[in-house]
Amino acid sequence: MTGTVEHPDRPPLDRDEMARVVARDIPDGAYVNLGIGQPTAVADHLDPARGIILHTENGMLGMGPPAVGDDVDPDLTNAGKQPVTELPGAAYFHHADSFAMMRGGHLDVCIMGAFQVSERGDLANWHTGAPDAIPAVGGAMDLAIGAKEVFVMMALFARDGTPKLVPRCTYPLTGLACVSRVYTELATFRVGPDGVRVVETFGTTVAELARRVPVIHRLA
Amino acid sequence: MTGTVEHPDRPPLDRDEMARVVARDIPDGAYVNLGIGQPTAVADHLDPARGIILHTENGMLGMGPPAVGDDVDPDLTNAGKQPVTELPGAAYFHHADSFAMMRGGHLDVCIMGAFQVSERGDLANWHTGAPDAIPAVGGAMDLAIGAKEVFVMMALFARDGTPKLVPRCTYPLTGLACVSRVYTELATFRVGPDGVRVVETFGTTVAELARRVPVIHRLA
Amino acid sequence: MGKVMPGPAEAVTGVGDGATVLIGGFGLAGMPVHLVDALIGLGVGDLTVVSNNAGNGDTGLAALLAAGRVRKVICSFPRQADSYVFDRLYRAGKIELEVVPQGNLAERMRAAGAGIGAFYCPTGVGTPLADGKETRTIDGREYVLEYPIHGDVALIGAHAGDPLGNLVYRKTARNFGPVMATAATVTVAQVTHLVAVGQLDPEAVVTPGIYVDRLVEVGR
Amino acid sequence: MGKVMPGPAEAVTGVGDGATVLIGGFGLAGMPVHLVDALIGLGVGDLTVVSNNAGNGDTGLAALLAAGRVRKVICSFPRQADSYVFDRLYRAGKIELEVVPQGNLAERMRAAGAGIGAFYCPTGVGTPLADGKETRTIDGREYVLEYPIHGDVALIGAHAGDPLGNLVYRKTARNFGPVMATAATVTVAQVTHLVAVGQLDPEAVVTPGIYVDRLVEVGR
Numbered sequence: 001m002t003g004t005v006e007h008p009d010r011p012p013l014d015r016d017e018m019a020r021v022v023a024r025d026i027p028d029g030a031y032v033n034l035g036i037g038q039p040t041a042v043a044d045h046l047d048p049a050r051g052i053i054l055h056t057e058n059g060m061l062g063m064g065p066p067a068v069g070d071d072v073d074p075d076l077t078n079a080g081k082q083p084v085t086e087l088p089g090a091a092y093f094h095h096a097d098s099f100a101m102m103r104g105g106h107l108d109v110c111i112m113g114a115f116q117v118s119e120r121g122d123l124a125n126w127h128t129g130a131p132d133a134i135p136a137v138g139g140a141m142d143l144a145i146g147a148k149e150v151f152v153m154m155a156l157f158a159r160d161g162t163p164k165l166v167p168r169c170t171y172p173l174t175g176l177a178c179v180s181r182v183y184t185e186l187a188t189f190r191v192g193p194d195g196v197r198v199v200e201t202f203g204t205t206v207a208e209l210a211r212r213v214p215v216i217h218r219l220a
Numbered sequence: 221m222t223g224t225v226e227h228p229d230r231p232p233l234d235r236d237e238m239a240r241v242v243a244r245d246i247p248d249g250a251y252v253n254l255g256i257g258q259p260t261a262v263a264d265h266l267d268p269a270r271g272i273i274l275h276t277e278n279g280m281l282g283m284g285p286p287a288v289g290d291d292v293d294p295d296l297t298n299a300g301k302q303p304v305t306e307l308p309g310a311a312y313f314h315h316a317d318s319f320a321m322m323r324g325g326h327l328d329v330c331i332m333g334a335f336q337v338s339e340r341g342d343l344a345n346w347h348t349g350a351p352d353a354i355p356a357v358g359g360a361m362d363l364a365i366g367a368k369e370v371f372v373m374m375a376l377f378a379r380d381g382t383p384k385l386v387p388r389c390t391y392p393l394t395g396l397a398c399v400s401r402v403y404t405e406l407a408t409f410r411v412g413p414d415g416v417r418v419v420e421t422f423g424t425t426v427a428e429l430a431r432r433v434p435v436i437h438r439l440a
Numbered sequence: 441m442g443k444v445m446p447g448p449a450e451a452v453t454g455v456g457d458g459a460t461v462l463i464g465g466f467g468l469a470g471m472p473v474h475l476v477d478a479l480i481g482l483g484v485g486d487l488t489v490v491s492n493n494a495g496n497g498d499t500g501l502a503a504l505l506a507a508g509r510v511r512k513v514i515c516s517f518p519r520q521a522d523s524y525v526f527d528r529l530y531r532a533g534k535i536e537l538e539v540v541p542q543g544n545l546a547e548r549m550r551a552a553g554a555g556i557g558a559f560y561c562p563t564g565v566g567t568p569l570a571d572g573k574e575t576r577t578i579d580g581r582e583y584v585l586e587y588p589i590h591g592d593v594a595l596i597g598a599h600a601g602d603p604l605g606n607l608v609y610r611k612t613a614r615n616f617g618p619v620m621a622t623a624a625t626v627t628v629a630q631v632t633h634l635v636a637v638g639q640l641d642p643e644a645v646v647t648p649g650i651y652v653d654r655l656v657e658v659g660r
Numbered sequence: 661m662g663k664v665m666p667g668p669a670e671a672v673t674g675v676g677d678g679a680t681v682l683i684g685g686f687g688l689a690g691m692p693v694h695l696v697d698a699l700i701g702l703g704v705g706d707l708t709v710v711s712n713n714a715g716n717g718d719t720g721l722a723a724l725l726a727a728g729r730v731r732k733v734i735c736s737f738p739r740q741a742d743s744y745v746f747d748r749l750y751r752a753g754k755i756e757l758e759v760v761p762q763g764n765l766a767e768r769m770r771a772a773g774a775g776i777g778a779f780y781c782p783t784g785v786g787t788p789l790a791d792g793k794e795t796r797t798i799d800g801r802e803y804v805l806e807y808p809i810h811g812d813v814a815l816i817g818a819h820a821g822d823p824l825g826n827l828v829y830r831k832t833a834r835n836f837g838p839v840m841a842t843a844a845t846v847t848v849a850q851v852t853h854l855v856a857v858g859q860l861d862p863e864a865v866v867t868p869g870i871y872v873d874r875l876v877e878v879g880r
Contacts, residue, residue: 029662031870053824053870057542058466058612061868062824074469075599075613081467081496081520088858089824091865092611094618094646095466095492096550099543100774103562104842106870127568134530135539136519137569142543145562146775176566249442251650273604273650277762278686278832281648282604294689295819295833301687301716301740308638309604311645312831314838314866315686315712316770319763320554323782324622326650347788354750355759356739357789362763365782366555396786547774554767557796557803560777576777578807583777587798608863643828644864 005200012185012203020045021200022151022183026052026109033057033102033143035112036080038153042111053089055107057139059098062090079139099139102146110147112140114154114179116169119215121179121191123150124171137174144175156184156213163213165189165196189216225420232405232423240265241420242371242403246272246329253277253322253363255332256300258373262331273309275327277359279318282310299359319359322366330367332360334374334399336389339435341399341411343370344391357394364395376404376433383433385409385416409436443605443654444634448478451628451656455593457484458511462549462589462620463491463501464596467520470613471500472597472630474658479595485509490549490589492542492616494518494526505529514589516542541569544586546619552588553622553651561586594624598647598655601631602638605652606645614646621651629655663825663874664854668698671848671876675813677704678731682769682809682840683711683721684816687740690833691720692817692850694878699815705729710769710809712762712836714738714746725749734809736762761789764806766839772808773842773871781806814844818867818875821851822858825872826865834866841871849875 013021015038023045026032033055034040043065046052054063056078063078064085072083093101101107114125123144126137144150158164165182181199182189187209188199196215198206210216233241235258243265246252253275254260263285266272274283276298283298284305292303313321321327334345343364346357364370374384385402401419402409407429408419416435418426430436445451452475455461461479465471480503487510494513495502502525504510518526518537529535540548541563551559560583564570574585596617599610607629609617621627629647634657665671672695675681681699685691700723707730714733715722722745724730738746738757749755760768761783771779780803784790794805816837819830827849829837841847849867854877 055870056612058469058615060612060862061870062862073611076611077467077469081469086611086862089822089826089860089869090862091826091860091868092609092614092862093868094609094614095542095546095616096619099546100770100842101868101870103543103547103775104773105775106773106842122566132531134519134527134537136517137539137541138517139542141541141563141567141569145565146543173567275650276832278689278835280832281650282642293831296831297687297689301689306642306831309602309606309640309649310642311606311640311648312642312829312834313648314829314834315762315766315836316839319766320550320622321648321650323555323763323767324553325555326553326622342786352751354739354747354757356737357759357761358737359762361761361783361787361789365785366763393787547776551779555782556767557780557782557798557801559771559779562775562777578777581777610863641864643830644861646863 004198004206006205007202008205010203015041018153018183018185021188022111022153025181030108031055031106033107033110033147035110037113039111039113040080057098057102059093059095060090062087099142102142105146105148107147109149109151110143111151111153112143114152114164115171116164116166117152117179117182117191118166118169119196121177122169123174123179124169126174127172129172140174144178149180150178151181151183152179153183156186165213165215167215224418224426226425227422228425230423235261238373238403238405241408242331242373245401250328251275251326253327253330253367255330257333259331259333260300277318277322279313279315280310282307319362322362325366325368327367329369329371330363331371331373332363334372334384335391336384336386337372337399337402337411338386338389339416341397342389343394343399344389346394347392349392360394364398369400370398371401371403372399373403376406385433385435387435443652444603445654445656448474448630448656449481451475451654452478452482455479455482455484458486459592460488460490462591462594462624463489464617464620466492466615467496468500470597470615470617472595473500474630475595475628476500476504480504480507480509486511488512488514490514490591492516492545493520494523496520496522510535512536512538514538514540516540516545539569546616548586548589549619549623552590556588558585558587589623591620591624594620594627596620596629598629598631600633600635600640601629601655602635602640604637605649605655606640607647607652608640608644609646618647621647626653627651628653630658631655632658632660663872664823665874665876668694668850668876669701671695671874672698672702675699675702675704678706679812680708680710682811682814682844683709684837684840686712686832686835687716688720690817690835690837692815693720694850695815695848696720696724700724700727700729706731708732708734710734710811712736712765713740714743716740717742730755732756732758734758734760736760736765759789766836768806768809769839769843772810776808778805778807809843811840811844814840814847816840816847816849818849818851820853820855820860821849821875822855822860824857825869825875826860827867827872828860828864829866838867841867846873847871848873850878851875852878852880
């Protein structure tokens with residue numbers, strides 16, 4: 001168990017840097033699902049030599065980079081319905097097989113965005129609970145319970161300034177005690193049965209974070 | 221509802237004739253599973269023009285005739301592990317898919333042997349119940365509940381002279397109320413909620429059968 | 441064999457008011473646009489549609505919704521950048537929505553096709569989508585009891601098919617098609633290419649013909 | 661990627677006494693004889709073997725049984741013309757037998773691979789093989805509750821594989837391999853041909869590499 005590393009004198013991570021930090025923490029040879037939106041950018045930082053294989057829930061292992069120009073094929077998209085490419089050694093399968101793979105615990109890591117993560121790793125990322133919102137869950141609940149590890153990428157604070165790392169989620173839940181790591185612009189965290197541990201800070205200190213985010217405790 | 225047809229003056233059906241009678245009753249275009257042993261012979265009487273497609277539970281639709289000589293391939297067998305051939309338009313699938321097909325009610329007909337069939341269509345064909353017997357069920361229970369219709373081919377009487385069409389099975393059951401037709405050397409039957417109806421006799425009469433087989437009633 | 445239809449209109453004949461219609465596709469990839477257009481032309485209404493999304497742009501499922509033929513949508517992800525037809529109907533209270541996690545949608549249809557009466561599923565435990573559902577702890581893990589989703593008809597898109605109904609798909613357009621094909625009373629496939637029996641590799645057939653009742657060639 | 665092993669002995673390293681071993685094959689078709697021989701060479705015992713049959717002749721599973729390494733066999737169809745090794749052990753009371761309907765064997769392993777906690781199954785209702793099992797009536801039909809079968813290791817045979825672990829099978833030798841590959845903690849495949857990454861058609865891969873931990877080329 002190593003201690004926290006603080007980088008108070010550098011700026012917070014930008015989106016590209018966040019994606020790079022997440023990419024660094026994925027084990028070589030892992031099977032990984034990247035959620036819609038921000039997590040997609042993690043792929044840009046995965047060195048092919050590391051043998052990491054991307055799963056997309058719409059039925060593919062071995063997903064390659066986004067397709068551009070003549071490579072765009074309407075029959076080949078990622079979960080966000082963006083055109084992608086196929087790498088050598090890819091495999092296609094239907095939706096029941098794809099989610100059996102996910103729910104059976106075969107994916108090593110999935111990376112998703114979140115509205116909130118609780119200190120015990122509960123995830124809320126599918127519904128704001130607002131009465132006029134149209135609910136849409138997609139594969140988020142399946143990924144939450146299926147992947148061996150769930151990494152979350154999110155801003156540490158909501159637009160109203162309240163922390164998104166919370167004692168207890170107030171938004172409708174996606175999954176219970178499923179998140180193991182959280183990546184934000186100001187800090188990265190490990191989450192588990194013992195609560196939240198700050199792994200690294202960017203442009204701030206643990207002490208300062210602890211003042212603004214009640215669930216943060218520095219572990220011995 | 222047509223009446224019973226009696227052929228008292230001809231001999232009982234031989235095995236080949238039984239297979240032919242069964243084959244005649246399979247609807248054109250049906251998907252059919254032929255059990256191990258006697259039912260295998262039904263395939264010899266299916267005119268290809270009738271478009272009947274054979275399923276074998278070890279993972280194939282479009283099974284062709286037995287393989288002989290150079291066509292024998294250890295990777296291509298029927299459920300009885302005998303070498304068979306592949307017809308144009310065949311498809312292979314794994315065991316879970318094969319039994320999902322069966323159990324999901326997609327096969328039109330399966331044909332099996334039996335130790336006993338009850339008057340309400342209960343089937344006993346996997347275990348004699350003898351203490352020294354090694355039980356083996358294979359796919360029989362899945363076929364019994366899965367196929368839309370279960371046809372049984374069997375001798376009408378056991379070696380000890382007792383009928384195999386019985387009020388209630390005394391052997392361990394394979395499936396409940398699943399058999400719809402029974403083919404024997406002396407007669408063919410329909411079985412259903414209303415009991416047993418003799419369809420056709422060979423070398424005997426309904427009256428004679430009714431004396432020897434208590435569950436037989438001539439329907440009005 | 442009689443499975444090949446002259447056009448999409450003939451292919452969807454017989455779908456009735458109030459039917460449950462499974463519609464393939466993940467967004468527009470695999471969406472059977474020609475069949476959906478024919479369904480619109482058929483004039484039936486009060487439909488329950490099961491599909492991953494709730495329409496994209498103005499074609500396919502979105503056009504069916506716009507025509508006012510759908511009473512209820514069962515899907516995992518209605519809210520998308522181009523789901524404006526659904527959004528408008530939903531906000532106007534003109535359409536019912538049941539959100540189902542994507543893996544449950546797939547697995548519940550697989551269960552319907554495989555004869556499974558219900559299954560204990562890890563997805564959604566502790567979330568609002570499991571509210572009111574039966575749960576059970578098995579080997580220390582909590583599961584939710586989920587039931588099959590059967591369709592009266594499935595409309596799917598495939599890459600190529602033969603007159604026996606065997607289908608292959610193309611890349612991630614495979615998605616829900618193979619699962620839906622197993623889960624409906626009548627399955628109708630639009631195929632880009634109709635090929636002769638024997639032209640599809642039996643090792644690569646994804647949907648065996650037993651699951652396909654009608655198919656129609658629509659070209660690119 | 662490190663999945664390709666120099667020989668069968670290295671491929672089965674780590675299997676321990678008392679392990680549950682899933683062994684592919686339907687009779688000898690798909691039976692991973694080289695891996696089973698290596699398992700015999702490893703010297704471990706007290707194994708529980710899950711396989712469709714209980715050995716044929718003197719090779720593969722039959723050899724493992726003859727070597728006295730197996731405490732219990734879970735299978736659908738032990739009794740065959742050439743199952744004399746098993747028959748002798750069974751009659752001598754030296755081996756335990758659990759007979760499972762073939763479809764349940766496949767579906768229970770699929771459930772293990774797909775994260776399903778248990779499922780209601782129509783097979784075996786009212787038969788001795790459902791004795792003592794929980795039942796439930798759903799929509800007027802009776803079902804038996806069945807639980808997953810997990811393996812510590814799966815030993816399977818395939819036709820060709822690539823270094824990522826993607827596998828294709830040949831004809832009805834496919835049978836249980838793809839299901840078992842999903843259901844074990846460690847899956848080991850013997851392949852007739854090892855091919856380069858990119859040589860297998862992504863549309864025709866049956867077992868995606870995520871399910872395969874080790875593979876070894878054994879030739880014809």
